[in-house]
Amino acid sequence: MGTRGPRRGPGPPDGGWGWAVLGACFVVTGFAYGFPKAVSVFFRALMRDFGAGYSDTAWVSSIMLAMLYGTGPVSSILVTRFGCRPVMLVGGLLASAGMVLASFATRLLELYLTAGVLTGLGLALNFQPSLIMLGLYFERRRPLANGLAAAGSPVFLSALSPLGQQLLEHFGWRGGFLLLGGLLLHCCACGAVMRPPPGPRPRRNSAGDAPGEAEADSAGLRLREAPSGGRTRRRLLDVTVCTDRAFAVYAVTKFLMALGLFVPAILLVNYAKDAGVPDSEAAFLLSIVGFVDIVARPACGALAGLARLRPHVAYLFSLALMANGLTDLSSARARTYGALVAFCVAFGLSYGMVGALQFEVLMAAVGAPRFPSALGLVLLLEAVAVLIGPPSAGRLVDALKNYEIIFYLAGSEVALAGIFMAIATKCCLRRSQDATPSPATKGGASDTEDAEAEVDSEPLPAGAEEPRGLEAPEVPSPGTGPSEPEMEAEPGLDSESV
Numbered sequence: 001m002g003t004r005g006p007r008r009g010p011g012p013p014d015g016g017w018g019w020a021v022l023g024a025c026f027v028v029t030g031f032a033y034g035f036p037k038a039v040s041v042f043f044r045a046l047m048r049d050f051g052a053g054y055s056d057t058a059w060v061s062s063i064m065l066a067m068l069y070g071t072g073p074v075s076s077i078l079v080t081r082f083g084c085r086p087v088m089l090v091g092g093l094l095a096s097a098g099m100v101l102a103s104f105a106t107r108l109l110e111l112y113l114t115a116g117v118l119t120g121l122g123l124a125l126n127f128q129p130s131l132i133m134l135g136l137y138f139e140r141r142r143p144l145a146n147g148l149a150a151a152g153s154p155v156f157l158s159a160l161s162p163l164g165q166q167l168l169e170h171f172g173w174r175g176g177f178l179l180l181g182g183l184l185l186h187c188c189a190c191g192a193v194m195r196p197p198p199g200p201r202p203r204r205n206s207a208g209d210a211p212g213e214a215e216a217d218s219a220g221l222r223l224r225e226a227p228s229g230g231r232t233r234r235r236l237l238d239v240t241v242c243t244d245r246a247f248a249v250y251a252v253t254k255f256l257m258a259l260g261l262f263v264p265a266i267l268l269v270n271y272a273k274d275a276g277v278p279d280s281e282a283a284f285l286l287s288i289v290g291f292v293d294i295v296a297r298p299a300c301g302a303l304a305g306l307a308r309l310r311p312h313v314a315y316l317f318s319l320a321l322m323a324n325g326l327t328d329l330s331s332a333r334a335r336t337y338g339a340l341v342a343f344c345v346a347f348g349l350s351y352g353m354v355g356a357l358q359f360e361v362l363m364a365a366v367g368a369p370r371f372p373s374a375l376g377l378v379l380l381l382e383a384v385a386v387l388i389g390p391p392s393a394g395r396l397v398d399a400l401k402n403y404e405i406i407f408y409l410a411g412s413e414v415a416l417a418g419i420f421m422a423i424a425t426k427c428c429l430r431r432s433q434d435a436t437p438s439p440a441t442k443g444g445a446s447d448t449e450d451a452e453a454e455v456d457s458e459p460l461p462a463g464a465e466e467p468r469g470l471e472a473p474e475v476p477s478p479g480t481g482p483s484e485p486e487m488e489a490e491p492g493l494d495s496e497s498v
Helices: 018-050 054-070 072-082 084-102 108-137 142-150 152-183 186-192 239-243 245-260 263-274 279-304 310-330 337-366 371-400 404-435 447-456
Strands: 222-225 232-237 470-474
Touching (some): 018 108, 018 142, 018 186, 054 108, 054 371, 072 084, 072 371, 084 152, 084 186, 108 142, 108 186, 142 279, 142 337, 152 279, 239 371, 245 310, 245 337, 245 371, 245 404, 263 279, 263 337, 263 404, 279 310, 279 337, 310 337, 337 371, 371 404
Antiparallel strands (some): 222 232, 232 470
């Protein structure tokens, strides 16, 4: 045990079954980001059948996206309580049931509750646990894994939109919703492969209980600690992550980014038509963005995984944000088709870089144990920004009849997010790390450093305690013996599957 030779430790395996987890995360990410946009194919048929306007019908996608982002803390608590696999299985069933029930809707309100709330909640319960499990399986190759998983968004968007059009033409919107509901059952299959990674199993006492257990269930994150009093505490939502400087910087950056990042893509087609571009060529501009995005995400993930660049992934993320913002600013006066194509290439490249790096930066900032809580809180914050940015841009377009100022505002917000990220990382985070000699004790240290410290250092004293977040006490069952704070790794034993 004391030798320094090659051995399989309790850390992420960086391969093996992790590639199956990566494939499942690719599919779930594609459904989560592509499905709400692909449903817009059915809007004209819904407007005709229900006699509603476009804005009323578009609330179906808006509610779906709001549920995807806004239920982040709920998903974090459920993952911490039950694990990734059960939450994803239930989420797949909810997403499928929502679309199936929507096919029988007779009013728009019923569509809001089924396709909007139910399907959106199901997608949220799949998206967040899949990212958590991906972080448990990959450490050294995690930037590449995040980039490949993020590529599911443009791939599925480019596939689901034509598929939805074909379903609409052959089966109508009701038959299309029914078949799409069946397609969403693939999320259950993705949840089924979320097996917990191999890791140490805690030593059990004579009564068969493990009061000092750090349970490695399907999330690897059902943390239970047993103090000397014999009361078990379970961390449900680690709100103390909000006091972490790295998390605060990331949260502000994401809020500013979400205000303007999605606006150009939403207004691009109408902006091109307003510039005199034919309808077919204007629609092809989004395809150009999607094709470049597909290539940019895994390429940027591989680039961020290089040994020299990975410690500076926060600066790479800020560079991607500034590039995206400057692209919007420089293309605000683009009126020719060639200039718009150049904008789409540059926008797709920078947009793909942002998509590939955003969750990698968060994982590196807060570490794997606190990532579920941090992700839930960030998604909630992003939901607020998404509900402010694009709708406000649409109202400005209606009031001013001018797209130029919208591109200036959106580009300024995204560029400001990148500048803030770079300056805050340089001035605040680096200075705090220099003042603290042991980064392994700080919550904001990267989990790469945490993993190295865990392998190389000696075990902590028995009385050492970690900071706790929002905890719910539990009374132990009768017969529970004294707690054993230390854990013994038993080679050859895997964590229990759920």
